[in-house]
Amino acid sequence: MKRPPLFLRVKIQEKKALPGCWLPLFVLVPLALALLIVLSPLILVAYIIVRLRGRHKKLPTVLTATLGVLCSWRRMMAACDLFCSTTGLRVDVSGPDERVHISVI
Amino acid sequence: MSESQKRILDMLANKKISVDEAYRLLSVLQPEGSASESAPRAGTSAKTKAKYLRVTVVPGPEHKDDPDAELVNVRVPMSLVRSGMKFTSLIPPEARDKVTGALHEKGIDFDMRNLKPEDLEELIEALSELEVNVVSAKEVVKVFVE
Numbered sequence: 553m554k555r556p557p558l559f560l561r562v563k564i565q566e567k568k569a570l571p572g573c574w575l576p577l578f579v580l581v582p583l584a585l586a587l588l589i590v591l592s593p594l595i596l597v598a599y600i601i602v603r604l605r606g607r608h609k610k611l612p613t614v615l616t617a618t619l620g621v622l623c624s625w626r627r628m629m630a631a632c633d634l635f636c637s638t639t640g641l642r643v644d645v646s647g648p649d650e651r652v653h654i655s656v657i
Numbered sequence: 658m659s660e661s662q663k664r665i666l667d668m669l670a671n672k673k674i675s676v677d678e679a680y681r682l683l684s685v686l687q688p689e690g691s692a693s694e695s696a697p698r699a700g701t702s703a704k705t706k707a708k709y710l711r712v713t714v715v716p717g718p719e720h721k722d723d724p725d726a727e728l729v730n731v732r733v734p735m736s737l738v739r740s741g742m743k744f745t746s747l748i749p750p751e752a753r754d755k756v757t758g759a760l761h762e763k764g765i766d767f768d769m770r771n772l773k774p775e776d777l778e779e780l781i782e783a784l785s786e787l788e789v790n791v792v793s794a795k796e797v798v799k800v801f802v803e
Contacts, residue, residue: 554736620749627747634744637737640709644730 554636556581563653595619661786664779673776682783707735707785707802719794735781735802742777745769
């Protein structure tokens with residue numbers, strides 16, 4: 553099993569240096585999951601209503617995909633796998649006046 | 658003919674990829690075919706497992722000392738590429754149709770329904786031999802796997 557990422561480091565540096573931000577994912581993710589579990593019945597009901605009314609085709613693609621993922625255990629597992637795979641991701645973009653650094657640890 | 662080249666030709670025969678895609682993949686694999694004649698490149702032996710997909714943009718030869726030059730350094734874990742590609746097969750049908758339609762509008766004739774798990778593994782394996790170098794006066798773009 554893959555290890556979930558522990559920290560998300562974001563550093564945006566403009567002309568003067570700003571301190572980097574360390575987001576503790578190991579704290580945020582359980583909270584988000586707990587919130588998702590609490591809200592899941594509401595999400596499911598909303599999804600069923602939207603489908604029954606045939607309005608799902610009018611929803612934005614991102615929302616359709618998100619609802620579809622939340623309503624399927626297999627897709628949820630795949631989303632968790634995707635999240636866990638982000639460990640090691642690093643994006644570093646620097647220009648003349650600014651620098652953006654994002655890394656998942 | 659190597660195994661990778663055979664797989665690409667099989668995928669072309671089964672209409673899983675277009676002629677252009679097959680040509681590009683075969684072009685990428687070209688050095689492999691002549692590997693027996695030349696010495697293997699350092700750090701890119703076939704047995705080493707690729708860990709990261711790297712994209713770098715650095716100033717070109719004429720702009721090396723340019724203070725306004727932009728640098729990009731992206732490192733994407735191969736496991737994320739693999740999970741992301743697997744995830745595409747689980748996208749709900751409504752969203753998948755929309756994505757396919759949007760791609761078709763842009764002139765890209767690609768249907769995600771045709772992607773099967775075994776094809777994904779083949780694609781990722783082929784990706785591990787990817788190396789793209791675009792050199793211009795202003796910047797050098799490199800896409801490679803390490």
